Amino acid sequence: MADHVAALCRSCLFQLRQLRTVRSSVTSEAAKTLMHEFVSSHLLDYFNSLLYSISDSLLTNLKTVQNAAASVVTETENV
Secondary structure: OHHHHHHHHHHHHHHHHHHHHHHHHOOHHHHHHHHHHHHHHHHHOOOHHHHHHOOHHHHHHHHHHHHHHHHHHHOOOOO
């Protein structure tokens, strides 16, 4: 599971960096919707049933991606 979470986080952070480049072109509401769908589809719904038994360190890695998505919405520098 650790390898899967690491690969997922790498992929998500790469995609978030790409999304950051177009962030200024969309409204704040559109950015919120985009990030909500991104996080829901990539992190939570993807393997929701497995999150129940995930270790704290792996959960921290996933939270980092969620925080990075929030920074794209708020246009702060975390990614």
